[in-house]
Amino acid sequence: MSAINYTKSDPVNVTSGAHVVVQDLSKSFGNFQVLKGMNLEINAGEFVAVVGKSGCGKSTLLRLLSGLDTPTSGQIYIDEQPLGGLNPFARVMFQDSRLLPWRRVLDNVTLGLKYQSQQRGQWALQEVGLADRANRWITQLSGGQRQRVALARALVSQPRLLLLDEPLGALDALTRLEMQNLIETLWKEQQFTAFLVTHEVEEAVYLADRVIVIEDGEISLNLSISLPRPRNQGSAEFAELKMRILDQILGRPRQLERDVSALPAFQS
Amino acid sequence: MQLVQSHSSKFSWQTLPWQQFAPWLIPAALIVLWQILAQIGIISTRILPAPTQIVEAAIRLALSGELVRNVVVSLYRALAGFLIGGSIGLSLGVLNGLARRAELLLDSSIQMIRNIPHLALIPLVILWFGIGDSARIFLVSLGVFFPIYINTFAGIRSIDPNLLEMGRVYGLSRKQLFSQIVLPGALPNMLVGLRYALGLMWLTLIVAETIAANSGIGYMAMNAREFMQTDVVVMSILLYALLGKLADSIVRTLERWWLPWHPSQQG
Incomplete structure (x- = not known):
């Protein structure tokens, strides 16, 4: 925790993202091996998205990175330091907002803070655009607002x-688009390392610097997305990347290459 | 916005008196009917004296000091039993709720004792404690213990484990997990237990005081029965109803203070 200086007076101070190395990471539940000797490096400040079918091990990887579960074998390094126990540099945003209904919005955001909690909580709520809801009860918020409070609490x-x-999995399509833009904006502003588990390939391509596909506990695709931000979901390049990832997940032959190359934009 | 506000405030101004008076309409109507039936002689005053006669009896006993003395004695027994049984129930509920090992050791024994109607123990309790206050306080404690224990236990066990996991990721210590997640999450159940416990507290006390006592509201009623003072008997019963209602109101107030976030307190 020493890396985070709580006595800073200005909460907008940027702390750099963590550098993450995953080495030969395996996790078994009983006889079932969920992750099979995974290797992965995430650069400081990078936005990595993991997609895969349900049960492929993507959420298990996230839980191992948070320190909520311990690996069966292998090691995780955060800035070259091996991770033992809960990851003090990480915060998790869950699919269900997991807010405490007996606390008001602001008190949910400041959960676990020791210093300047009111001031910093207000700042975080402002970042997610909910400063005017600080004194509401959680039950008075919509699903999208709850996830924004959860994001403020994480940040x-x-x-x-x-x-x-899968923080946006339970939201309607329009709210999801809003949240994706909000997450992207805050990530650019604060430069933390982001690790997104999702089943929405489009969301992964829209947000991530790199998309990883996990199949049966192993990485089967590691694809850099170099499209300029903000990304245009309607562009041919976007569609091509999306189809490539979907083909990989669904195990389809790459017939698409032929189809896309037939498009005028790819005939150079 | 201005328009909506003024409209809604007018709305609540009109409905507030109705909301306050509505619960009392039926009791008031029954008392009026009762008074009329008693006065024209349809109900014999030996079976059920008129409300005015009961008020007269209350004034008579209040002036002699008998009423206050008996009420104070009953209140003391109720509160002492409640504090003893309630605190044991609360501590065991929290202990067993938090620690599986404690639950394994204690819970089935507690459930066995719970299935004995505690009033069935009266003969045994009299043998143990005689007919003094300790017998009655023991019975009240026993009656209060179970609802507090069961609801505290259930409240703690019903906490969403996902919330506890979230608390851990957000750096809460074990103490903070308890005070910020477990306790507030279990509080609605605990207050349900409190409400049941207060009901059982009066019930137990009434029975214990009517069977063997030389003071208290129950004694006052049994004593009056021997002298055919129906008015005092009815007054004692009404007194229990009043005290029970008072206890219930206290729990409701606690719910308003402690559970402002709860869906039951909104709208």
């Missing part, structure tokens, strides 16, 4: 690694 301690476990 208030300025984590160096933000783990997003």
Whole structure:
């Protein structure tokens, strides 16, 4: 925790993202091996998205990175330091907002903060556009607002690694688009390392610097997305990347290459 | 916005008196009917004296000091039993709720004792404690213990484990997990237990005081029965109803203070 200086007077101070190395990481539940000797490096400040079928091990990887579960074998290094126990640099945003209904919005955001909690909580709520809801009860918020409060709670301690476990899965399509833009904006502003687990390939391509596909506990595709931001979901390049990832997940032959290359834009 | 506000405030101004008076309409109507039936002689005053006669009896006993003395004695027994049984139930509920090992050791024994109607123990309790206050306080404690224990236990066990996991990721210590997640999450159940416990507290006390006592509201009623003072008997019963209602109101107030976030307190 020493890396985060709580006595800073200005909460907008940027702390750099964490550098993550995953080495020969395996996790078994009983006889079932969920992750099979995985190797992965995430650069400081990078936005990595993990997609895969349900049960492929993507959420298990996130839980191992948070320190909520311990690996069966292998090691995780955060800035070259091996991770033992809960990851103090990480915050998790869950699919269900997991807010405490007996606390008001602001008190949910400041959960676990020791210093300047009111001031920093207000700042985080402002970042997600809910400063005027600080004194509401959680039950008075919509699903999208609850996830924004959960995002504020995750960001208030300025984590160096933000783990997003299908955070937008339960939201309607329009709210999801809003949240994706909000997450992208905050990530650019605060430069934390982001690790997003999702089943939405489009969301992964829209947000991530790199998309990883996990199949049967192993990485089967590691694809850099170099499209300029903000990304245009309607562009041919976007569609091509999306189809490539989907083909990989669904195990389809790459017939698409032929189809796309037939498009005028790809005939150079 | 201005328009909506003024409209809604007018709305609540009109409905507030109705909301306050509505619960009392039926009791008031029954008392009026009762008074009329008693006065024209349809109900014999030996079976059920008129409300005015009961008020007269209350004034008579209040002036002699008998009423206050008996009420104070009953209140003391109720509160002492409640504090003893309630605190044991609360501590065991929290202990067993938090620690599986404690639950394994204690819970089935507690459930066995719970299935004995505690009033069935009266003969045994009299043998143990005689007919003094300790017998009645023991019975009240026993009656209060179970609802507090069961609801505290259930409240703690019903906490969403996902919330506890979230608390851990957000750096809460074990103490903070308890005070910020477990306790507030279990509080609605605990207050349900409190409400049941207060009901059982009066019930137990009434029975214990009517069977063997030389003071208290129950004694006052049994004593009056021997002298055919129906008015005092009815007054004692009404007194229990009043005290029970008072206890219930206290729990409701606690719910308003402690559970402002709860869906039951909104709208």
